[in-house]
Amino acid sequence: MSEAIPSFAVVGRVNAGKTATLATLLEVDDNDVLRVSATPGETTRVQALPVVYHGEELVRFLDTPGFQQPVEAMREIERIAGGGTPGPPHVQRFVAECGARFPDEVRLLEPVVAGAGVLYVVDPSNPLRDAFLAEMEILRWTGRPRLALLNPQGDIPPGQESAWRERLGATFNLVRTFDAHSARYEERRKLLESLLQIDERHGDAIRRVLGKMEDEWQERRELSAEAIVDFLEKSLLLRVHEPLDEKDQGLPARRERKRTEMSERYFKKLAEIENDCVKELLKLYRHHLLRIDADPASHRGLDLATEETWRKWGLGRGQLAAAGAIAGGAAGAAFDLGVGVHSLGAGTVIGALGGGIAAFFKGGSLPELKMKFGGIKLAGGDGRNLVVGPPASPNFPWVLLDSMLLRYQNIIDRAHGRRDVEAVGSATGESRVRLLPSEQRSVLQKWFASCLKGSPDRGLEPEVFGILNGVLAHVP
Ligand SMILES: Nc1nc2c(ncn2[C@@H]2O[C@H](COP(=O)(O)OP(=O)(O)OP(=O)(O)O)[C@@H](O)[C@H]2O)c(=O)[nH]1
Ligand SMILES: [Mg+2]
Numbered sequence: 001m002s003e004a005i006p007s008f009a010v011v012g013r014v015n016a017g018k019t020a021t022l023a024t025l026l027e028v029d030d031n032d033v034l035r036v037s038a039t040p041g042e043t044t045r046v047q048a049l050p051v052v053y054h055g056e057e058l059v060r061f062l063d064t065p066g067f068q069q070p071v072e073a074m075r076e077i078e079r080i081a082g083g084g085t086p087g088p089p090h091v092q093r094f095v096a097e098c099g100a101r102f103p104d105e106v107r108l109l110e111p112v113v114a115g116a117g118v119l120y121v122v123d124p125s126n127p128l129r130d131a132f133l134a135e136m137e138i139l140r141w142t143g144r145p146r147l148a149l150l151n152p153q154g155d156i157p158p159g160q161e162s163a164w165r166e167r168l169g170a171t172f173n174l175v176r177t178f179d180a181h182s183a184r185y186e187e188r189r190k191l192l193e194s195l196l197q198i199d200e201r202h203g204d205a206i207r208r209v210l211g212k213m214e215d216e217w218q219e220r221r222e223l224s225a226e227a228i229v230d231f232l233e234k235s236l237l238l239r240v241h242e243p244l245d246e247k248d249q250g251l252p253a254r255r256e257r258k259r260t261e262m263s264e265r266y267f268k269k270l271a272e273i274e275n276d277c278v279k280e281l282l283k284l285y286r287h288h289l290l291r292i293d294a295d296p297a298s299h300r301g302l303d304l305a306t307e308e309t310w311r312k313w314g315l316g317r318g319q320l321a322a323a324g325a326i327a328g329g330a331a332g333a334a335f336d337l338g339v340g341v342h343s344l345g346a347g348t349v350i351g352a353l354g355g356g357i358a359a360f361f362k363g364g365s366l367p368e369l370k371m372k373f374g375g376i377k378l379a380g381g382d383g384r385n386l387v388v389g390p391p392a393s394p395n396f397p398w399v400l401l402d403s404m405l406l407r408y409q410n411i412i413d414r415a416h417g418r419r420d421v422e423a424v425g426s427a428t429g430e431s432r433v434r435l436l437p438s439e440q441r442s443v444l445q446k447w448f449a450s451c452l453k454g455s456p457d458r459g460l461e462p463e464v465f466g467i468l469n470g471v472l473a474h475v476p
Pocket of ligand 1 (some may be wrong): 013014015016017018019020035036037038039040041042046064065066151152153154179180181182313321382418419
């Protein structure tokens, strides 16, 4: 093992979650690279996981097989020490001589004896038995810098975590919790910082890893903001066109059929645009086991038609009005909102809005929930066309944005150490756009309106990007 590259071996009882811990820390959700499994003894050899930035290996982690016979191995090392206090030379001899009887213990101790630091993973929902105490003793005798990680896999009985902490605190340089199934960026960063605390000799390399990690995270966020701006623009510009022939004009039922078919096509395309954005986000955050779930058939991805969506996502009525989504321009309809309505002039009215808004604002606590489309527009002159465009609801762009922000949240919440397949989903979580300051909502609304009118305001785009980048930075 090269002395120049700091190495850390992840050790612990079989099934403690060693591989899952590394998978989450290093963002590997691929079982071909790191096999996480409920079968004890899954990892049978030491696997090196180099942390490489731009071709340079900065730190190396080592996944190891779990302790299988810690008590017997401890006794063997004591025997080698011949009644004296066991220490590094005795562990070294154990590694050199006892491979046949203790294949797992020898394999996991090999890299430690060769100079690696120790990350000891325990599941504190297990009672603190002799076998664990034996593991701790052996690791103490190696004399290497040691960090203990509590990775709870189930409910911890009262008092048990403090018993673990107390015991570990006596033998390890530092004790931290790292839940391999839920740790996120912040916890990953803290784990790396803990390595600095147990082994300052490798400080430079670890600080460089931390710096690179921060840069990379920022870059991903910016690329995500770009992907979301692109998604919103494409969605708001989306129109489905169909020529309108003589028969369509003569037969209302036929025309209606055509419109239904076109709106289905519209939502299918919308779901495709949405899926493309989610795909991009999954790629940026290196997830392969999250399923993309926008379903064009049910429009589940947007769910604009359900009351639930309106209650949870998008802006409230007053917020919509303040953002300028409603500008009092709908054919002089009188709105009685009980809040200040800023009449910002017809210029800011979304092009596709129709009478639906009046119903929305005059209605009770909830908007009228019927889908309203840009409507059948007869393009004048030679080419007569049916056009299906964005739903007329002024909340449409806000619900689109909210649903994507919730997906983003779900993506960055997902720990790479998990191996279950899950839908990205958007059905949980509270509205994020409602938390935006009103000036930011106005800027976004102006830009949404320009997109809906078919000519995105390029001048506003940097500001829109900046706002979204800021929003993503506040997703924990
Ligand atoms: N609920 C929960 N389960 C976990 C957690 N960490 C690991 N597991 C599960 O525990 C089992 C063992 O995880 P692994 O990471 O394979 O454990 P290991 O220590 O590498 O096991 P071996 O290689 O067999 O020694 C798997 O089914 C994991 O999904 C956790 O934080 N929470
Ligand atoms: Mg393993």
